[in-house]
Amino acid sequence: MEKRDAHIHTPFCPHGSKDALKEYVEKALERGFDSITFTEHAPLPPSFQDPVPLQDSAMDLRQMEVYLERLSQLKKEYDGQISILTGLETDFITGYEEETAAFLNTYGPSLDDGILSVHFLKTGPSYICLDFDEHAFQQLAAHFGSVEAVYEQYYETVYSSIVTPLGPFKPKRVGHITLVKKFARLFPYSMSPQIRELAARCLDAVKEHGMELDVNTSGLRKKFAGEVYMEDWMAETAKQKKIPLIFGSDAHQAEDVGSSYETYKSIITS
Numbered sequence: 001m002e003k004r005d006a007h008i009h010t011p012f013c014p015h016g017s018k019d020a021l022k023e024y025v026e027k028a029l030e031r032g033f034d035s036i037t038f039t040e041h042a043p044l045p046p047s048f049q050d051p052v053p054l055q056d057s058a059m060d061l062r063q064m065e066v067y068l069e070r071l072s073q074l075k076k077e078y079d080g081q082i083s084i085l086t087g088l089e090t091d092f093i094t095g096y097e098e099e100t101a102a103f104l105n106t107y108g109p110s111l112d113d114g115i116l117s118v119h120f121l122k123t124g125p126s127y128i129c130l131d132f133d134e135h136a137f138q139q140l141a142a143h144f145g146s147v148e149a150v151y152e153q154y155y156e157t158v159y160s161s162i163v164t165p166l167g168p169f170k171p172k173r174v175g176h177i178t179l180v181k182k183f184a185r186l187f188p189y190s191m192s193p194q195i196r197e198l199a200a201r202c203l204d205a206v207k208e209h210g211m212e213l214d215v216n217t218s219g220l221r222k223k224f225a226g227e228v229y230m231e232d233w234m235a236e237t238a239k240q241k242k243i244p245l246i247f248g249s250d251a252h253q254a255e256d257v258g259s260s261y262e263t264y265k266s267i268i269t270s
Contacts, residue, residue, distance in 0.1 A: 004035040005258050007089070007115060007175070007214055007248025012040045012067050014056035016252035021074055023254035028082060031258040035083035037113045038071055039248075042088040045099035051127050052136075057119065058091070068110050087113035090171050092161035094122045101166045108169020115214055115248075116166075117175030118157045121150070130154065131182045134224065138187075147189045154180040155198035162205040173246055174206055176216035176229035185224040191231075203234060207241045215267060217260035218250035228263060235267050 005028060011018045021038075028036045043061035044050055050057050059067065071086045078084055088111060090100065108114075120127040123143045128136050130150070140150045162174060177199070191199065206213060215235070219225035230245075238245055247264040251257045 002034045003032055003261070004037075004247060005033055005249050005251070005261070006035075006037040006085075006087075006113065006173070006246045007039050007216060007250045008036055008257060009089075009250070009252045010038050010040050010067070012059045012063055013252060014059070015054075017254070019254040021070060024251065024257055025074065025078055025082065025084065027254045027257040031261075033082065033258055035085065036257070037085040037087045039087040039089040039113070039115050040067060042090040042103065042107075044091060045093065045096040045103070047099065048093060048096055048127075051120065052129050052132050057129060064107060068107075085112035087111055087115065088171070089115040089117055089175060091120060092116055092118050092157070092164070093120050093127070094157060094160065097164055097166065101170075104169040104171075105167050108167070111169065113173075114169075114171030115173045115175040116161050116171040118154065118161055118179070121153050121157060131179055134183050134186050137183045141187065147187045148192060148195060151180055151189065151191070151195045152198060155195065155202060159198070159202050159205055162202060162209055162211060172210070173212040173214050174202075175214045175248075176218070176250070177202065177213060177234065178219075178229045178231060179216075181225055181227070181229070182219065182222055183224045185226060196233075199231075199234065200237065203237050203241065203243065206238075207243050212244040212246050213238055214248045215245045215264050216248045216250050217263055218248075218256075220260050220263065221256065228260070228267065230267070232267075239268070 041058035216229040219229045249259045
């Protein structure tokens with residue numbers, strides 16, 4: 001089996017480290033990877049107001065061409081040593097589907113791979129970044145009325161991301177499908193039958209639309225999560241449905257490339 005890390009960020013990420021692209025590649029080589037995908041946070045829709053304090057959730061649109069060119073150069077430099085794929089982690093934001101599709105239609109032809117993720121939940125006329133910090137999550141719980149209601153809104157939004165047409169270059173992999181659990185140690189919650197049904201509906205839609213799932217190990221590095229962003233029953237269901245389960249370290253610094261790959265292997269082989 002090809003050893004692949006398909007969710008890696010870059011120095012183009014304004015909230016990540018400034019480790020050079022080469023440092024990520026060299027770490028992947030050191031750890032025996034055959035293939036990596038750089039999936040920087042795609043620029044947010046121009047009319048969308050980033051709700052986090054520093055407005056640093058994603059790459060600036062003005063950097064896109066430079067990002068693509070740098071990865072093109074990197075591919076040539078490491079040709080024959082490791083496969084490097086150019087990708088993006090694109091946000092699905094309720095109400096901004098047309099702008100997102102337009103962006104993908106513009107830059108999709110230059111991409112080899114991609115992830116579609118939900119980070120922002122709509123709260124009336126505004127949005128909250130659910131994984132920004134525990135205070136943001138508390139705001140969501142207050143707005144929706146309970147932690148369970150946050151989970152419900154999250155999985156409704158994830159489902160919409162899967163079934164909404166975004167054009168021929170729509171990313172094929174769903175990112176960290178249990179990201180809503182990032183602060184689970186602070187806001188304990190076991191999925192009710194209703195929420196589990198919503199999550200299962202997402203898996204059905206992933207299969208129906210020929211998509212993949214990001215088995216994201218970054219949750220193991222988050223002190224209030226402490227687990228892979230995929231519940232055991234989800235992995236089992238995905239395997240039964242023959243949904244591809246793709247490893248992603250979600251590294252925002254070179255040191256985290258390939259982090260917890262053995263845990264991923266145990267998930268897909270158990």
